[in-house]
Amino acid sequence: MRHTRHVRLAALAAALIAGPVAVCAAPASAVTGAPVGDSSFSYTAQVIVGDHDRGCSGVLVAPEWLLTAASCFADNPAASLAVPAGKPKTPTTATIGRSDLSGSDGAVRDIVQLVPRTDRDVVLARLNRPVTNVAPIAVATTAPAAGEELKFAGYGRTQTEWAPLKLHTGALTVDSAAATSATVTGKDAAACMGDSGGPVVRTAGGTPQLVALNSQSYQGGCFGVDASETRTGGIAARVDDLASWVTSTAGAPRIADFNCDGIEDTAIADPKATVGGDDGAGVVRIVYGGGKGTAEINQDLDWVPGGAEPNDWFGESLATVDYNEDGCTDLVVGTPSEDLGTAPDAGVVDLLYGAPGGIGTGATKDTHFEQGTGTGSLKSSAAESGDRMGQALAAGTTAAGEPFMVFGDPGEAIGKVAKAGMAFYVHGNTNVAISQDSTGVPGAVEEGDGFGSTVAADANHIAIGAPDETIGSDADAGNVAVFSHKLNSEGRPTALFGLDEDLDTVSGGAEAGDLFGKSLALVPYRPSGAAAATDSILAVGAPGEDLTIDGVNKADAGNVITFRITPAGTYSQLNVYYSGSASDEMVGTSEAGDHFGQTLAAVNTAPSAVSTAATMKLAVGIPDETVGTTAKAGAITTFSLLGARGDNDRWIEAGTSGIPGSAGANQHLGTSLHFTGTKLYVGMPYGPSGYGTAYGLPLSNVTAGGTNAAITTYQPGTGGLPAAGARFGYVVR
Known part of the structure; x- marks a missing residue:
């Protein structure tokens, strides 16, 4: 006989106080139902917190985002489901689209940001890179109805296994729905430890819709549960009313978050500032959001390469990107007036890493870029007078999720041609130079072109400006070269086309001093x-x-x-x-x-x-x-x-x-x-x-x-x- 709803909720509450019933308090396993033998639940994820400190399930709702249980990240789920926004306290990994964990299909990602709900056992979790080979599930917009039969899935325990390798699924019936949850009864299986955060799904018109997430269960029949416990009921956290929240959160532009707490921070440069008596040495000031204070970054700090000198103009250019994909925004700082050896204004760039304590407080603090050092084209080039590397900066992630940076180097000589200019495309542990002498790049290498004076980039394309380019006989008319992130046979971004005002497809006409670009x-x-x-x-x-x-x-x-x-x-x-x-x-x-x-x-x-x-x-x-x-x-x-x-x-x-x-x-x-x-x-x-x-x-x-x-x-x-x-x-x- 089915228990009434108020008895079930009271018993669950008591069980939560007595022990870890919030199905994510043990190493990951799977539901007591049947193993999934096809791709029908490919959007399901296994979530591992720390070194198998906790295990949960989750569900892919956007290429970079999972929905899962807040209880998986709460300090003490039995006492509170409160979860701090931002980077998880403990490194967390998600495996998506792999119904058999011994296989290699799907994708493995780090969870780098949490956006919790405060009204239910739900959290959005951002992945370090998008998942491109698994289709996300759409969030339902209709509430679960009493008597409705739904499917659920997870990687939790089974009847016979503590940590099975296969995703399992089962069916449940909705008993009743409240504002943020629904009481449910498993038809032939109960949700077990490790299933918390797993999808509860209805199929409409042949298309699956995410109605809820597994949250709590009596765990009748689950491995390790007293044999006298036969109840298969539980509570699911509703998500059918969260579609707009999921869409707006997952679809928002990335914020600058240097201390990875989920609150927008701001970096403000003052390149003319005096540091230690050196006029024009330059500083960057960080204002941490949420009233968490300010910080000053300059070249006299022991973790920032170089030293403050007059007229360095540290911070003349800035960009932001989570380059090491840890959930903390990193700050790219250009100092194009930096002297290197006997080469004035050769220029340098520093990548300053964010961390929970703020920029410069993590184990890795800075990666320094200057010509003649490091890897790739930067190592094989030489710092020269007036190069001004770092005059322009761009940074971001490609559509595939790979972080990149672009450094303009407009005073660079190409061969013997002075100030023709180039740019460096930086990704992973390497970099490559791009100039008007590179394959497919429009324009010719000419003195004073200033290629790389300006740069811009998004997930799809890169643009590099040469505003001092001569078009015909018109000096400083300017042009722009456009690239894709796809690397060509030389390892450079693929040149697509050039733009200048003498083209029939561009308004106006090139004239001296236009500075197009x-x-x-x-x-x-x-x-x-x-x-x-x-x-x-x-x-x-x-x-x-x-x-x-x-x-x-x-x-x-x-x-x-x-x-x-x-x-x-x-x-x-x-x-x-x-x-x-x-x-x-x-x-x-x-x-x-x-x-x-x-x-x-x-x-x-x-x-x-x-x-x-x-x-x-x-x-x-x-x-x-x-x-x-x-x-x-x-x-x-x-x-x-x-x-x-x-x-x-x-x-x-x-x-x-x-x-x-x-x-x-x-x-x-x-x-x-x-x-x-x-x-x-x-x-x-x-x-x-x-x-x-x-x-x-x-x-x-x-x-x-x-x-x-x-x-x-x-x-x-x-x-x-x-x-x-x-x-x-x-x-x-």
Whole structure:
């Protein structure tokens, strides 16, 4: 006879207090039902915490994300299911898509981030790399109903085995559903220790849907359980109401999280700062989110290579990436003015590793990059005067999940051709040089091209700018080379095409001083009908572009052109952006010397979803804009990367969008821009504070029609930041 629901819940609660009933408190095993002999439950994962300290099951719901039981990570599941967000306390491994653990199919990944629920036994777990050979299961949107029969799976104990090697499955019947859970009874099997977090599934129209996760069980018939216990009932944690939470969490852009606690952190460079009496040595200041303090990084720290020297400008460029895939964001710092031996301004790059205690507190603190050392092309090249390696940086992960970095080296001589420029593509333990002398790279090696002056990259493509490239006879007209991450026979990213304004497929015409490619931004794009964001949108700034506005030539007014890049490596132009005229729908007017497009930032706020005008954002810096009669006060215009330029534009100057104060001469607002999934970071290194200032503007503040919300202000002398510096906000990441 089936027990009533209130008796079952009381007995389960008592059992949880007395012993480890939250089915993930023992080494991983499987349900008491039948072994799975096909791929029907391939989305199921085995989760091992530590050296088999605990074992659970889980389920793949996105290429980089599992749903599993919070109890698997709780300190004492019998007392509390509270789990800290961020990196797991103990190294944790997941095996996905391997119904027989003695096989080699599926994938093995590290779990590097936890995003827990506080209302049920559920946690989202991010993997260090996406799983590309196992299809995730969709989360159901309909609640379990009383009397409904569902299937469940897991790697927990069986009736006869403590730690079986095969995934098992069984059937259960729903007794009743509460707001966050459902009471269930196994028809022919009980969930056992090790099954917690495993999928509870319904099939609708031949398609499996994830309804719940195994959570608690009486474990009747499970190995090691008293033979007098025959009950197969338990509690499942509902997930059918969590589809939007799963989608928004799994589909959000990665945040900078240097101490891996799940809260966004911020790195702000002040390359002109004085260190130990050395003017212009440079510092990077870290502001840890959640009120966890600040830190200063400079070259006089014993774990940062080199030493602070005048005019090094440590932190002139920054990028972020979890390069060692441990769940803690790492900071890439460029110091292009670093002298090496007798070579001034040769430049270096440092990869500073995040850790639970913050940057520089882990066992591995730094990987240093300079020419003539290390591996690959960097080792075989030589540091020379004016190379300025690290002037431009990009970093991220490929679509396959491999971390990479790109270092611009625009002053590099190619052969005997001075300052032709190149870039280094860094991945794994090696790196390779790319120049206009490499296979398939457009353009010719010429003196002063400055190839590598700017770089941008996303999961699909890489763009390298040569804004000083001569096109025809037009000096400094500029061009851009675009690559895929696929390595060619030389081990270099595959060159796809080049862009310059003398091409019929690009608006305008190449002219001396256009500086096409002086700024770049690149973001993934998922068109309607596509399964993933395998396309990219590239924005190219030409701040030296002359524009004819209402019949009058405006020298160096500047513009920005955007392009769609397909997985096949083709491109098409999308839009041309500029400030406009007094008679059009655009806010602002193009004026001589504005340098519209001197800086760019772009973001796809929902890279896993079909891209829309609302999710694809572009910010354009106009640092020399005159506001009223205030010269070079600077301004910013934001747009959507989709649709007409005048449909989604917003003008930002000091005193608007939450930026306090009023326009000031030579403040050059727009010098420093960076988008995240939630904010536009605006650095003002030239004012209004004498040290410099940075602001985090919520996206509503910088979106056409959006309302202003409270901003975050970063300024030396406040918020734990020392009252010191000279160009604070020069770069923000």
